[in-house]
Amino acid sequence: MRTFLGRLPRIQTALWLVIMALLSAAPATAQDLGGVTNMSRSPGHGTQVEYVAEGGKTYLWYPGNTNILKGQWKVEDGNMCFAYGANSYNPVTKQRGGWECQPVRAYQGGIAQQVSGDPMGLAGRRAVPFDLTGQSISLDQILASVINPGPPAIGGDFSCEGVIANAERSKSDMSIAAGTYFSGMFMGKRCVDVDYARAFALAEKSGTGVDGYLKVLRERAATGNPRAESALRRLGYELTAQ
Incomplete structure (x- = not known):
């Protein structure tokens, strides 16, 4: 079964990024952004869920993937940055591997819903619970x-x-x-x-x-x-x- 590795979350359409980049970056720190599970939904990526753990690790449940994708995150110069390994591929930006960043405010604006902690146990899972492809549920x-x-x-x-x-x-x-x-x-x-x-x-x-x-x-x-x-x-x- 084909696995789509490393499709990165929360990168919005070009228009959305331009609008959000015009706004001042929110004064957020790693402590403010970690320890939560976020759901985002966008035309490019669809519905995805991610546990952003305190300490810089992240666990992504991405549509089309069969396994939870482990990665890293950091806050740098007012940007929220993610990396998912050298073999990862972002189908929206066409980038393979490495860090990708966006303004913290744009990142936060792309979060549709959020819950504290890791209630779905994404950090301890290998396989995704089910395929999120085409899902628009909350x-x-x-x-x-x-x-x-x-x-x-x-x-x-x-x-x-x-x-x-x-x-x-x-x-x-x-x-x-x-x-x-x-x-x-x-x-x-x-x-x-x-x-x-x-x-x-x-x-x-x-x-x-x-x-x-x-x-x-x-x-x-x-x-x-x-x-x-x-x-x-x-x-x-x-x-x-x-």
Whole structure:
């Protein structure tokens, strides 16, 4: 299977870069920019997710790649810079290997959504959870789709219909169905109406617990998301961790 190595994130269209370059660079440091997982979406690269770790390492989940791409990042002269190895290739800029930089403000402007830390475990993964090619789903939906990874029970139907039909057949099936009901997605595709109560019940019953889902709901509530606030109240949880 062909692997597209090193397609770099967050390089916007030429017009976007020109506009952002005219603005003064944001006074950001490496401490400000690390320790987060970002999702960006652009015409050239599509949807991509990246864990920008503190200390200068980065882990990119890029559409078309079969493996997580490891790289490095740094802040230099007001620019955010990335490098992914000598064999990497950026299909937008046509550059092979080496560092590529852009103004910090342009980089930050290209981030569609962000979450603290590495909740998807990209730093510890080799293979990508699924192919992001053609996906336009949100970071929350992507997170919910991979929060409880694992195959269905042997002999199970690894499809949206199968996951819903076999939701309570085994603990493994319960875990996968919980993630599906939480996001409404399965393997990056629309599957079922979002049902937080069903997701939490299945997660508890499977033994995996609800901590990951609870964190996501609280982060949504913190942005003023009324549906997340309502769900937390209905489920009997505080809007913020105590």
